Amino acid sequence: MRFTKMHGAGNDYVYVDCFRQDLPSNIEQLAIAAADRHFGIGGDGLILICPSERADAEMRMYNADGSYSEMCGNGIRCVAKYMYDHGLAKKETLTIESGGNVLTLELSTNGGKVDRVRVDMGEPVLEAAQIPTRLGGKQVVEAPLECDGNLYRVTAVSMGNPHCVIFVAHASDDLVFGVGPQIEHDPAFPNRVNVEFVEQISRTQLRQRTWERGSGETLACGTGASAVCVAGVLTGRTERCVEIDLLGGRLELEWNETDNHVYMTGPAVEVFSGEWFPAGE
Numbered sequence: 368m369r370f371t372k373m374h375g376a377g378n379d380y381v382y383v384d385c386f387r388q389d390l391p392s393n394i395e396q397l398a399i400a401a402a403d404r405h406f407g408i409g410g411d412g413l414i415l416i417c418p419s420e421r422a423d424a425e426m427r428m429y430n431a432d433g434s435y436s437e438m439c440g441n442g443i444r445c446v447a448k449y450m451y452d453h454g455l456a457k458k459e460t461l462t463i464e465s466g467g468n469v470l471t472l473e474l475s476t477n478g479g480k481v482d483r484v485r486v487d488m489g490e491p492v493l494e495a496a497q498i499p500t501r502l503g504g505k506q507v508v509e510a511p512l513e514c515d516g517n518l519y520r521v522t523a524v525s526m527g528n529p530h531c532v533i534f535v536a537h538a539s540d541d542l543v544f545g546v547g548p549q550i551e552h553d554p555a556f557p558n559r560v561n562v563e564f565v566e567q568i569s570r571t572q573l574r575q576r577t578w579e580r581g582s583g584e585t586l587a588c589g590t591g592a593s594a595v596c597v598a599g600v601l602t603g604r605t606e607r608c609v610e611i612d613l614l615g616g617r618l619e620l621e622w623n624e625t626d627n628h629v630y631m632t633g634p635a636v637e638v639f640s641g642e643w644f645p646a647g648e
């Protein structure tokens with residue numbers, strides 16, 4: 368299997384060009400094996416770049432545990448870079464389908480290659496039933512959630528995939544590795560959930576660590592940063608434009624007042640390409 372390794376702010380995936388080679392079978396198993404950092408290629412998961420009837424391409428994203436996700440913010444920027452740099456679509460505005468939605472991306476180039484991408488992430492979904500979460504109320508803003516005898520105030524947002532945002536004084540390892548996986552699997556989130564722990568620096572600057580559904584802690588999460596931007600505004604903490612520092616880099620976010628869309632801007636980097644021989648293939 369030919370693949371390209373790419374990352375956005377350190378959130379790294381194995382990308383497979385399904386325009387130029389057949390879709391691999393048994394994708395869940397393949398994702399688990401490819402993502403393995405010791406016995407495979409290594410990454411936070413697997414992303415297939417596929418032809419689409421509705422857009423320039425379709426992104427299909429799988430976590431390191433093989434589970435499918437509807438959307439990936441850092442991944443979709445890398446898909447756009449791959450499409451442009453590898454000659455699948457030589458234009459600065461691209462459309463990419465993911466999880467049934469079509470997103471529009473604006474590409475910035477440097478020396479003929481894409482280095483930054485601005486993504487129209489669409490409107491955040493705030494209705495509890497659609498996120499989905501069983502936490503009470505129509506919207507879930509600073510709702511109490513108990514974990515290990517401690518009470519957390521959580522804001523639930525879907526950016527196509529589900530997020531649980533928690534503002535904390537210090538995003539510690541205990542929170543990320545202790546509380547993160549428990550909330551991921553809490554019955555309050557029937558489809559599991561990505562969990563963001565966020566420190567507020569100012570009304571326009573935040574620091575975020577993410578425990579991702581299906582992949583554990585990653586160096587960055589683009590849909591998570593989008594959910595954090597929305598949660599900051601909903602809770603009255605931040606302006607609509609913020610910079611978010613993640614472990615692997617910085618993302619710029621805006622929740623636009625006029626069209627209600629979230630816009631995410633950040634880097635996209637290609638690291639290497641190769642050929643991989645999955646065991647048993």
Ligand SMILES: N[C@H](CCC[C@H](N)C(=O)O)C(=O)O
Nearest residue numbers: 436439440441528588589590
């Ligand atoms: N890192 C990705 C999100 C992956 C989400 C995945 N863990 C899920 O199950 O929803 C991002 O940049 O948006």
